[in-house]
Amino acid sequence: MNNLFIKNTFLNGQNVDVLIKNNRFEKIEKNINLSSEESATIDVLDGKDTAILPTYFNGHTHAAMTCLRGYADDMELFKWLNEYIWPYEAKMTDEDIYLASQTAINEMIRTGTTFFSDMYWSPAETMKVIRQAGLRACVGLTFLDVTGEKTIQQLYDFAREQKELQTADSLIQFSLAPHAIYTVCEKNLIESKELARKLGMKYHIHVSETAQEVADCKMNHGGLTPVQYLDELGVLDENTICAHMVHLSDKDIEIVRDRKVVSVHNPCSNMKLSSGAMRVQDMIDAGCRVILGTDGASSNNNLCMREEMKFAALMAKLQYGPESVSAQTVFDMATRAGAMAFGIDAGRIEVGALADAQLVDLNNVLLQPMHNLISNMVYSADSSVVKHVICNGKLIY
Amino acid sequence: MNNLFIKNTFLNGQNVDVLIKNNRFEKIEKNINLSSEESATIDVLDGKDTAILPTYFNGHTHAAMTCLRGYADDMELFKWLNEYIWPYEAKMTDEDIYLASQTAINEMIRTGTTFFSDMYWSPAETMKVIRQAGLRACVGLTFLDVTGEKTIQQLYDFAREQKELQTADSLIQFSLAPHAIYTVCEKNLIESKELARKLGMKYHIHVSETAQEVADCKMNHGGLTPVQYLDELGVLDENTICAHMVHLSDKDIEIVRDRKVVSVHNPCSNMKLSSGAMRVQDMIDAGCRVILGTDGASSNNNLCMREEMKFAALMAKLQYGPESVSAQTVFDMATRAGAMAFGIDAGRIEVGALADAQLVDLNNVLLQPMHNLISNMVYSADSSVVKHVICNGKLIY
Numbered sequence: 001m002n003n004l005f006i007k008n009t010f011l012n013g014q015n016v017d018v019l020i021k022n023n024r025f026e027k028i029e030k031n032i033n034l035s036s037e038e039s040a041t042i043d044v045l046d047g048k049d050t051a052i053l054p055t056y057f058n059g060h061t062h063a064a065m066t067c068l069r070g071y072a073d074d075m076e077l078f079k080w081l082n083e084y085i086w087p088y089e090a091k092m093t094d095e096d097i098y099l100a101s102q103t104a105i106n107e108m109i110r111t112g113t114t115f116f117s118d119m120y121w122s123p124a125e126t127m128k129v130i131r132q133a134g135l136r137a138c139v140g141l142t143f144l145d146v147t148g149e150k151t152i153q154q155l156y157d158f159a160r161e162q163k164e165l166q167t168a169d170s171l172i173q174f175s176l177a178p179h180a181i182y183t184v185c186e187k188n189l190i191e192s193k194e195l196a197r198k199l200g201m202k203y204h205i206h207v208s209e210t211a212q213e214v215a216d217c218k219m220n221h222g223g224l225t226p227v228q229y230l231d232e233l234g235v236l237d238e239n240t241i242c243a244h245m246v247h248l249s250d251k252d253i254e255i256v257r258d259r260k261v262v263s264v265h266n267p268c269s270n271m272k273l274s275s276g277a278m279r280v281q282d283m284i285d286a287g288c289r290v291i292l293g294t295d296g297a298s299s300n301n302n303l304c305m306r307e308e309m310k311f312a313a314l315m316a317k318l319q320y321g322p323e324s325v326s327a328q329t330v331f332d333m334a335t336r337a338g339a340m341a342f343g344i345d346a347g348r349i350e351v352g353a354l355a356d357a358q359l360v361d362l363n364n365v366l367l368q369p370m371h372n373l374i375s376n377m378v379y380s381a382d383s384s385v386v387k388h389v390i391c392n393g394k395l396i397y
Numbered sequence: 398m399n400n401l402f403i404k405n406t407f408l409n410g411q412n413v414d415v416l417i418k419n420n421r422f423e424k425i426e427k428n429i430n431l432s433s434e435e436s437a438t439i440d441v442l443d444g445k446d447t448a449i450l451p452t453y454f455n456g457h458t459h460a461a462m463t464c465l466r467g468y469a470d471d472m473e474l475f476k477w478l479n480e481y482i483w484p485y486e487a488k489m490t491d492e493d494i495y496l497a498s499q500t501a502i503n504e505m506i507r508t509g510t511t512f513f514s515d516m517y518w519s520p521a522e523t524m525k526v527i528r529q530a531g532l533r534a535c536v537g538l539t540f541l542d543v544t545g546e547k548t549i550q551q552l553y554d555f556a557r558e559q560k561e562l563q564t565a566d567s568l569i570q571f572s573l574a575p576h577a578i579y580t581v582c583e584k585n586l587i588e589s590k591e592l593a594r595k596l597g598m599k600y601h602i603h604v605s606e607t608a609q610e611v612a613d614c615k616m617n618h619g620g621l622t623p624v625q626y627l628d629e630l631g632v633l634d635e636n637t638i639c640a641h642m643v644h645l646s647d648k649d650i651e652i653v654r655d656r657k658v659v660s661v662h663n664p665c666s667n668m669k670l671s672s673g674a675m676r677v678q679d680m681i682d683a684g685c686r687v688i689l690g691t692d693g694a695s696s697n698n699n700l701c702m703r704e705e706m707k708f709a710a711l712m713a714k715l716q717y718g719p720e721s722v723s724a725q726t727v728f729d730m731a732t733r734a735g736a737m738a739f740g741i742d743a744g745r746i747e748v749g750a751l752a753d754a755q756l757v758d759l760n761n762v763l764l765q766p767m768h769n770l771i772s773n774m775v776y777s778a779d780s781s782v783v784k785h786v787i788c789n790g791k792l793i794y
Contacts, residue, residue, distance in 0.1 A: 369463075
């Protein structure tokens with residue numbers, strides 16, 4: 001039973017107690033009196049001088065790439081991939097992936113994240129760490145054509161096995177994750193989507209990350225952009241998670257809106273690799289579903305959603321003006337919208353919702369003065385404000 | 398006497414001991430043996446699992462505006478100034494400025510900064526806090542024409558008094574700080590520069606922050622840009638600190654280079670207020686002196702130079718490509734170049750230099766793995782990595 005009682009924390013301008021029962025927020029009120037039975041069985045957390053806030057939902061990352069943090073920076077994309085990242089990855093063992101996932105998940109929890117949508121090799125290794133740490137994830141079962149037909153079929157078998165093992169209370173869900181349109185052929189793009197639909201899993205893919213990708217796609221697919229090409233293949237729907245989405249045309253934005261596709265904004269990675277700036281305000285205005293992700297630590301170089309929020313807001317202001325993408329907008333993208341995109345009834349501190357929360361230290365200088373807590377969290381805070389993290393009703397930090 | 402012995406820290410790939418005597422680095426070697434007299438009189442700091450790095454030099458801020466953190470965000474510049482910032486500031490007392498400076502300086506030290514170049518009202522209040530905290534500063538004596546002739550003359554008198562009181566070992570220096578060309582007339586711009594020259598003080602001014610400022614200047618001053626106008630007034634030299642410098646022409650860049658003007662890059666503030674992006678790579682290529690600043694917490698919204706470095710590097714990559722403004726370049730801007738700009742013999746961990754340093758926690762997950770410490774400090778770290786801060790040989794955090 002994931003029960004917890006938080007005494008005297010701060011929410012929406014007032015002091016409250018928070019009772020979590022069976023992994024959901026049961027009561028959020030001033031001065032809750034526990035029954036003697038409850039008092040005997042429920043752990044109490046002192047919330048004095050803290051505020052309770054939703055945790056972050058990281059829509060796109062490669063957790064195990066944390067072992068590549070700082071390994072290769074400040075260089076052109078293909079030099080970076082061909083001379084540094086891919087040769088390093090070719091030598092990585094399952095144990096490397098396990099250890100790197102530990103570092104990544106440790107960092108994510110410390111920075112207030114309780115869910116991440118991953119895309120990497122050896123998913124079973126990352127899953128071990130996720131279970132040990134007690135956070136949520138959508139584990140991406142990744143492949144490229146060069147992975148080989150046999151390995152792809154084994155990955156599909158792994159997906160079917162995991163579907164069988166799945167229980168209602170599992171914190172882990174899955175995506176089939178073809179890398180991109182330029183590394184996976186039509187047949188494999190379609191087949192993997194069909195399997196994802198059959199198993200009720202997500203479909204996770206990099207789309208329109210660079211201008212080059214769009215130009216190549218147009219040349220190879222009769223003038224279609226990556227979004228239009230994927231739409232023609234019939235793989236775009238509300239369970240499709242498209243990372244980056246930097247170079248979209250007006251027509252692409254309409255398609256993405258109409259298909260209810262989830263677009264993941266990765267501003268740090270897109271800036272650091274000079275990929276470009278997502279048309280985030282245009283997409284929001286059109287009614288697209290936009291969430292936030294950090295990408296991997298090799299192109300960011302951290303997994304901190306707080307920092308990602310600030311980059312998302314400030315990059316939008318440089319593009320569109322100071323009123324675009326407010327602190328509240330970007331905070332919602334990182335919390336509530338992220339949870340909804342993955343069908344998780346969390347991302348908000350409300351009675352009935354799944355109990356994921358961070359308690360932040362109101363005495364931390366980065367949160368002072370407190371004219372506006374959400375503004376402070378987005379524009380000023382860093383990981384030093386995160387005092388406790390709760391996932392699914394359990395204190396995990 | 399500011400003496401300190403740091404046992405077993407990490408510098409440039411090896412473990413060293415660091416001996417600080419009379420506020421300078423005296424020895425940096427493996428296994429330093431203290432004499433019995435030294436052992437008896439010098440405080441020892443255990444550097445195990447830390448690296449020693451230079452601290453940050455914040456080239457442009459308004460410390461006391463920290464009381465406005467989160468007070469007004471996500472709005473257009475003149476609405477922000479006219480309806481929120483200026484009315485709030487009009488009500489601020491000396492005590493408010495003292496308390497806000499405390500919050501600001503507390504934040505700066507915790508985030509690894511030991512020097513800031515300030516520009517605000519009631520400098521005596523901020524100076525009290527600087528002295529109590531033991532860090533360095535260049536205190537800006539700020540005015541606008543609307544401040545009134547009498548108050549400006551009092552400020553000049555204050556500058557003369559401070560010059561008299563100045564001792565060789567003072568950690569505080571001063572600048573005459575006319576706010577901007579659109580708020581201070583020619584006569585006052587020139588007079589304050591003459592006084593600054595006479596007293597050996599810096600001259601600190603906002604320049605070319607917005608496109609509007611440049612357009613207005615051209616209209617009012619016969620087609621001259623703000624840089625050209627200030628050059629005509631004769632106020633540009635190596636002791637002139639120009640904040641923002643967003644909208645420079647090629648000719649402006651040449652003037653700034655030739656006059657050895659110090660330009661302060663404030664990427665967060667410039668993005669948040671949609672002011673624009675400094676032509677930072679062009680200025681570096683031309684040989685201009687470019688340093689880094691946070692601006693005030695009301696338009697950033699923190700005073701964290703680590704975060705400012707990441708914004709500077711990533712914004713440049715979006716403008717110029719992934720190879721521009723590397724981690725090392727931006728780290729040097731924030732440390733060594735910042736110190737040099739203010740004539741402070743610090744910003745580097747070397748025998749003979751003034752002993753300003755931060756000890757960072759190598760066990761912190763944001764610094765793992767350690768392929769490249771400078772990359773990790775710029776792209777991954779946050780204030781949680783800062784374990785100790787030393788300024789002028791004294792442990793201040």
